[in-house]
Amino acid sequence: MPELPEVETIVRDLQRPLAGATIRGVDILSESAIAVPTAAEFAAKLPGRRIQGVDRRGKFIILRLEPGVLLVHLRMTGRLLLATNGAEEADPPHLRVALQLDRGRLLFVDTRKFGRLYLAADANAFLGSLGAEPLDPAFTPTALGDCLQGRRACVKSILLDQRVVAGIGNIYADEALFAAGISPARAAGTLSEAEVEALHSAIRSELQRGIHHRGTTFSDYRDAHGRRGGHREFLRVYGRAGQPCSQCGAEIQRSRLGGRSSHYCPRCQR
DNA sequence: CCAGCCCCCTGTCGGC
């Protein structure tokens, strides 16, 4: 569910409320939510640690602790919710982990239980294999071109590979390919220099548009305050199969590529 | 390297 724009929105929401907060206690309602270390160690080690700040790398939320780091990956249906009011309120459905802070609580809620929390001394073991950060200046058209060159896989599959570019998921991959006028099924290595530049620009602008609207909500995504994102109405292909293309009027198609659904305009994308 | 399959889970929706 949450891709880079959704994770970025949550991180920005959390920065101010969490910076400087101290973890007082941990409630683990679903042990499978803890990837590393064991659930018992996780619960034993966190109390007393202070949250220094909140960052993002790809789709990972990074709570910088003193000492160590707590990484959160929301996968499909995970949410990280602030419950800052002092009054006791009922736990939300599918609450998996609750961090008691010196100011309120931070709740990890996850219907499908795919999301994971990682507590470690440093983040490198889990973030080291991630590819370029697409909104970073180091992500240039040349850098993207180098990743695509010689690859026979379809360009969409490459965009979804977190080792190549970190943070793109199914929605923004489809939207960026539409914005660039490139078919998701094109073999990555066949893109011209101009197409690589158009794709690079489209990836950035589509992600930034998503952030501007505080993310895309279909059903599950919520920000740290439990609110929906506003970007859905701005999507041009994702979720619009059968509807006319906003540019040319042709019917938006949907097909399966690499096990994921893909949405595209057969006339605008080549 | 790559396509295609499986798995992890739960909820929702469409067809019959």
Added chain:
DNA sequence: TGCCGACAGGGGGCTG
């Protein structure tokens, strides 16, 4: 109405 299969924004692993 009720049941059943398909499908969902992610990612890891396996096979051929």
